[in-house]
Amino acid sequence: MCRENCTFIEILRSVIIQNIRAITEQIIAAAHHANRNPSDITLIAVTKTHPPDVIMQAVAAGLHHLGENRVQEADEKITALAAERARLRWHLIGHLQSNKAKRAAHLFDMIHSLDSVALAERLNRHRAALEAVPPLPVLLQVNISGEDTKEGFAMRPDPTSARLDAFVQAVAAIAALPALDVQGLMTIAPYSDEPEQARPVFAALRTLRDQLRQHCPNLALPHLSMGMTNDFTVAIEEGATFVRVGRAIFGERPPLH
Numbered sequence: 533m534c535r536e537n538c539t540f541i542e543i544l545r546s547v548i549i550q551n552i553r554a555i556t557e558q559i560i561a562a563a564h565h566a567n568r569n570p571s572d573i574t575l576i577a578v579t580k581t582h583p584p585d586v587i588m589q590a591v592a593a594g595l596h597h598l599g600e601n602r603v604q605e606a607d608e609k610i611t612a613l614a615a616e617r618a619r620l621r622w623h624l625i626g627h628l629q630s631n632k633a634k635r636a637a638h639l640f641d642m643i644h645s646l647d648s649v650a651l652a653e654r655l656n657r658h659r660a661a662l663e664a665v666p667p668l669p670v671l672l673q674v675n676i677s678g679e680d681t682k683e684g685f686a687m688r689p690d691p692t693s694a695r696l697d698a699f700v701q702a703v704a705a706i707a708a709l710p711a712l713d714v715q716g717l718m719t720i721a722p723y724s725d726e727p728e729q730a731r732p733v734f735a736a737l738r739t740l741r742d743q744l745r746q747h748c749p750n751l752a753l754p755h756l757s758m759g760m761t762n763d764f765t766v767a768i769e770e771g772a773t774f775v776r777v778g779r780a781i782f783g784e785r786p787p788l789h
């Protein structure tokens with residue numbers, strides 16, 4: 533590690549290493565608190581807005597799961613980091629426009645933001661057209677909190693049976709698509725400085741997953757993608773298997789991201 537005349541990237545590297553160390557300790561503590569195995573939780577480094585040389589500092593520190601929220605931006609970085617492709621797992625965590633489905637089906641290792649049957653059908657068609665690739669792992673994004681601004685299947689903490697039935701139908705239709713592999717659910721809690729505010733949203737996502745399992749016994753739905761910088765420890769206590777963390781690793785982003 534450098535001691536004097538450090539370059540920007542060397543300083544950033546040591547900050548990122550310290551941040552990842554602190555987050556990892558928090559993940560382990562939250563898991564133990566909930567009687568969970570820390571190795572069941574995967575930390576996704578959310579790399580949106582950050583250039584490849586910055587991303588590489590997190591990769592060098594041991595994070596191989598990377599999250600991007602825009603297809604075009606991810607495409608450029610995946611190309612720039614092509615030499616690392618085999619050891620990296622790229623997750624799409626932002627809204628997917630249908631005209632980007634073809635590219636997304638090719639680029640990503642997992643899509644967290646699947647939010648309609650029509651989009652699923654499109655992704656399935658494009659994934660099926662690729663040669664020698666496994667089914668694309670997908671998570672269904674659910675809007676639990678009812679905020680207008682959030683993408684996802686509209687749900688409530690206590691959904692009516694009609695709403696739940698409609699969601700079960702949608703999940704069953706998506707699960708029947710051969711080139712997609714439905715692995716669970718994803719949500720974004722409303723922004724708050726008070727992490728406990730997010731707990732009911734995360735608990736509701738887990739309950740919804742458990743209800744889906746009862747209705748679709750052939751679906752294991754092992755994954756819950758929930759928790760960001762402000763609330764990932766609460767999400768882990770409520771069952772998160774993927775936490776998506778940006779600012780706690782890389783620092784604040786420019787606004788509007």
Ligand SMILES: *Cc1c(COP(=O)(O)O)cnc(C)c1O
Nearest residue numbers: 578601625760761776777778779
């Ligand atoms: C940006 C983003 C994150 C990471 O947010 P931080 O507050 O930086 O941890 C997680 N999930 C999604 C969907 C995002 O868009």
